Amino acid sequence: MELTGAQILMKMLKEEGVDTIFGFPGGVVIDIYDELAKTDIRHILVRHEQGAIHAADGYARASGKVGVCLVTSGPGATNTVTGIASAYMDSIPVVIFTGQVPTQLIGNDAFQEVDIVGITRPCTKHNYLVKHTEDLARIVKEAFMIAASGRPGPVLIDLPKDVSTTTITYKAPKKIELRSYKPTYTPNIKQLHSAVKLIKNAKKPIIFAGGGVVLSKGSKELTELAHKTQIPVTCSLMGLGVFPGTDPLWLGMIGMHGTYRANMSSGDCDLLIAVGVRFDDRVTGKTDTFAPNAKIVHIDIDPTSIRKNIPVTVPVVGDCKITLELLNKLLDKEDLGDLKKNRNSWLNQIEKWKSTTPLAYKQKNIIKPQYVVEKLYELTKGNAIITTEVGQNQMWAAQYYHFKKPNHFITSGGLGVMGFGLPAAIGAQIACPKKLVVDIAGDGSIQMNIQEMATAKQYGLPVKIVILNNRYLGMVRQWQELFYGKRYTATGMEHAPDFVKLAEAYGAVGLRATKPEEVEPVLIKGLSSSETVIMEFVVEREECVYPMVPAGAPITEMLLV
Amino acid sequence: MTKQKHILSILVENQPGVLSRIAGLFSGRGYNIESLCVAETTDPLVSRVTMVTMADKPIVEQIMKQLHKLINVIKVYELTGSSYVQREMALIKVQAKPEYRAEILRIVDIFRCKVVDVGREHYTLEVTGDEGKMDAILNLLKPIGIKEIAKTGIIALFREPK
Ligand SMILES: Cc1ncc(C[n+]2csc(CCOP(=O)(O)OP(=O)(O)O)c2C)c(N)n1
Ligand SMILES: [Mg+2]
Numbered sequence: 001m002e003l004t005g006a007q008i009l010m011k012m013l014k015e016e017g018v019d020t021i022f023g024f025p026g027g028v029v030i031d032i033y034d035e036l037a038k039t040d041i042r043h044i045l046v047r048h049e050q051g052a053i054h055a056a057d058g059y060a061r062a063s064g065k066v067g068v069c070l071v072t073s074g075p076g077a078t079n080t081v082t083g084i085a086s087a088y089m090d091s092i093p094v095v096i097f098t099g100q101v102p103t104q105l106i107g108n109d110a111f112q113e114v115d116i117v118g119i120t121r122p123c124t125k126h127n128y129l130v131k132h133t134e135d136l137a138r139i140v141k142e143a144f145m146i147a148a149s150g151r152p153g154p155v156l157i158d159l160p161k162d163v164s165t166t167t168i169t170y171k172a173p174k175k176i177e178l179r180s181y182k183p184t185y186t187p188n189i190k191q192l193h194s195a196v197k198l199i200k201n202a203k204k205p206i207i208f209a210g211g212g213v214v215l216s217k218g219s220k221e222l223t224e225l226a227h228k229t230q231i232p233v234t235c236s237l238m239g240l241g242v243f244p245g246t247d248p249l250w251l252g253m254i255g256m257h258g259t260y261r262a263n264m265s266s267g268d269c270d271l272l273i274a275v276g277v278r279f280d281d282r283v284t285g286k287t288d289t290f291a292p293n294a295k296i297v298h299i300d301i302d303p304t305s306i307r308k309n310i311p312v313t314v315p316v317v318g319d320c321k322i323t324l325e326l327l328n329k330l331l332d333k334e335d336l337g338d339l340k341k342n343r344n345s346w347l348n349q350i351e352k353w354k355s356t357t358p359l360a361y362k363q364k365n366i367i368k369p370q371y372v373v374e375k376l377y378e379l380t381k382g383n384a385i386i387t388t389e390v391g392q393n394q395m396w397a398a399q400y401y402h403f404k405k406p407n408h409f410i411t412s413g414g415l416g417v418m419g420f421g422l423p424a425a426i427g428a429q430i431a432c433p434k435k436l437v438v439d440i441a442g443d444g445s446i447q448m449n450i451q452e453m454a455t456a457k458q459y460g461l462p463v464k465i466v467i468l469n470n471r472y473l474g475m476v477r478q479w480q481e482l483f484y485g486k487r488y489t490a491t492g493m494e495h496a497p498d499f500v501k502l503a504e505a506y507g508a509v510g511l512r513a514t515k516p517e518e519v520e521p522v523l524i525k526g527l528s529s530s531e532t533v534i535m536e537f538v539v540e541r542e543e544c545v546y547p548m549v550p551a552g553a554p555i556t557e558m559l560l561v
Numbered sequence: 562m563t564k565q566k567h568i569l570s571i572l573v574e575n576q577p578g579v580l581s582r583i584a585g586l587f588s589g590r591g592y593n594i595e596s597l598c599v600a601e602t603t604d605p606l607v608s609r610v611t612m613v614t615m616a617d618k619p620i621v622e623q624i625m626k627q628l629h630k631l632i633n634v635i636k637v638y639e640l641t642g643s644s645y646v647q648r649e650m651a652l653i654k655v656q657a658k659p660e661y662r663a664e665i666l667r668i669v670d671i672f673r674c675k676v677v678d679v680g681r682e683h684y685t686l687e688v689t690g691d692e693g694k695m696d697a698i699l700n701l702l703k704p705i706g707i708k709e710i711a712k713t714g715i716i717a718l719f720r721e722p723k
Contacts, residue, residue, distance in 0.1 A: 117578070118581070121578075121581065121582060121585050122585055122586075122589050125632070126632040129578075146632060178632065179635055180573075180574060180632060180633055180634055180635040181632050302630070303626045303629070303630075304623065304626040304627050304630055307619065307622065307623070308623060
């Protein structure tokens with residue numbers, strides 16, 4: 001069969017089951033766009049390439065499939081770098097196609113040439129420059145396989161213009177097998193026996209789950225483990241939703257803005273079962289005081305995550321879901337004793353921490369941001385897909401929206417990139433058209449990719465944007481308040497656009513609440529609309545996120561309200 | 562923990578960009594490279610990288626895992642701590658004033674190296690050996706006057722059981 005590179009690309013995308021591409025065109029990818037139009041693959045035209053990559057990321061997280069993004073060479077490619085870095089840090093499977101100047105011009109500083117493979121080498125799981133049309137089919141297949149398998153991540157394919165236009169005799173690629181890439185899915189059973197022994201002997205155990213459990217779809221197995229062993233569960237920011245936020249064994253999030261009881265129990269526990277986490281510094285605080293009395297079992301598919309930051313008693317390399325399944329089976333054969341009795345004093349201790357120092361705020365006559373999130377949770381019954389921007393808004397979303405299910409909290413965890421929430425919400429809404437998708441935003445962050453309002457409108461996406469407007473870069477202001485003598489340098493944002501008018505300018509609906517009693521009516525009205533809606537909440541300007549562990553301190557030493 | 566010298570032998574796919582992935586990993590994560598040698602193996606699709614790094618034990622473990630995580634890396638071995646042979650080659654250009662020529666040739670003889678270039682004012686020597694030998698000959702030649710030196714960096718292989 002005689003096919004051009006662009007035609008081969010379409011064929012491969014279909015074979016990979018791609019139904020949506022987020023992209024933005026340019027000179028060297030016109031041929032690809034020309035072919036794309038002949039397929040039934042849906043193309044979402046964003047307004048900025050950063051929007052495309054974040055949308056592909058949001059799509060991947062909400063659907064559990066690989067997100068795809070297509071941009072032109074040079075500036076189109078460089079505009080995706082931030083989003084690639086975010087997907088890389090959060091291990092999100094996306095494949096990015098960038099156009100490139102024709103092969104014979106590469107290296108000549110041609111118009112709109114950048115070495116995007118060089119630029120993204122440290123922030124992709126892998127990347128390729130396709131030099132011959134003959135290699136294209138195999139590379140696309142490899143890229144999708146690498147992006148989605150093992151510890152997932154972004155893979156970039158750089159496509160010179162002539163590679164897309166050249167016609168060759170197409171041969172279907174063989175089954176992909178890379179001798180240098182074989183992720184370990186099934187764990188060493190000996191290690192699991194050691195873990196079982198530790199679980200049986202533990203008096204004060206906790207489970208600490210992260211994004212790896214979401215990615216491996218192991219939420220059910222994790223919940224089963226917790227219930228079977230009566231071990232309380234905490235999550236990293238990335239793990240929220242893998243264990244129901246309403247379960248009596250739920251400890252809340254751990255870390256810099258973790259709950260008092262989660263952080264205290266990590267300090268006091270004698271066994272920490274870490275599943276699909278990488279012990280980020282925002283979780284551990286000062287590493288040598290993290291879980292000082294605990295034996296640690298660490299389950300992760302990426303061997304480099306294990307013992308990178310924290311010494312571990314029992315390392316287990318394997319897929320979280322498969323490993324938890326096996327662990328549960330082993331535990332079923334064990335006599336775990338009278339769990340009610342054995343866990344009693346530990347669970348009581350945790351209950352005491354919870355009742356003396358709960359997450360709290362006082363709603364008086366100015367709207368509290370926490371109140372808005374709590375109302376949003378009540379009104380949506382915890383069923384919405386929540387994306388966030390970055391800063392205080394993100395932390396309040398994590399603390400006050402009690403996630404019940406995985407894939408419902410979509411946030412830029414590792415990179416913490418402002419401007420993530422709106423495009424990610426667009427991607428999530430496309431993956432889940434029937435779901436309510438809400439971006440919990442700050443007034444600063446939302447302005448970083450506000451142009452994607454036009455995308456939402458163009459495709460009739462009813463995403464809801466809840467802006468917690470404190471007219472500050474609030475999280476930075478909080479640090480200045482607490483650690484820099486209240487010197488609020490470069491964090492005041494008095495000059496924001498009128499968000500209601502802005503929404504209207506984009507053809508969307510704009511609503512505003514300035515008083516506490518307006519919060520609920522605005523939410524009800526906004527959430528029930530079938531339009532794209534911005535809901536602006538004018539909130540207490542100098543509210544802080546608590547608890548807070550100062551950077552580098554032990555996580556049991558929290559600043560409280 | 563104390564830093565020690567570690568010799569890593571890394572089999573990689575023989576493709577453009579692989580070396581820069583390895584070098585990027587080291588610079589990006591703040592690991593250090595003492596020396597690095599790359600060449601094709603008998604399989605033209607595979608290259609062997611021999612790398613010497615100074616690090617403490619947990620860091621070396623992490624380096625090896627990180628290397629292995631690179632998609633184009635096939636295998637990573639650590640040679641240090643097991644039985645291996647190592648060699649390095651150096652070209653040393655020494656000043657060769659008439660009064661020193663005999664002395665230099667004596668050293669050449671003792672260390673079984675070769676004179677590969679001779680001039681009115683210099684000798685260029687080819688030396689092969691392990692680190693100990695390299696240090697020893699350099700120490701002897703230094704007072705005579707070393708003009709220039711080029712070293713290959715260490716290459717090494719496991720010893721097979723006898
Ligand atoms: C792209 C980017 N630039 C800068 C930062 C640093 N930063 C982290 S939080 C924050 C403030 C965000 O302000 P806003 O969106 O209003 O959220 P708030 O904290 O007020 O809820 C800033 C500037 C960042 N995370 N991302
Ligand atoms: Mg703000």
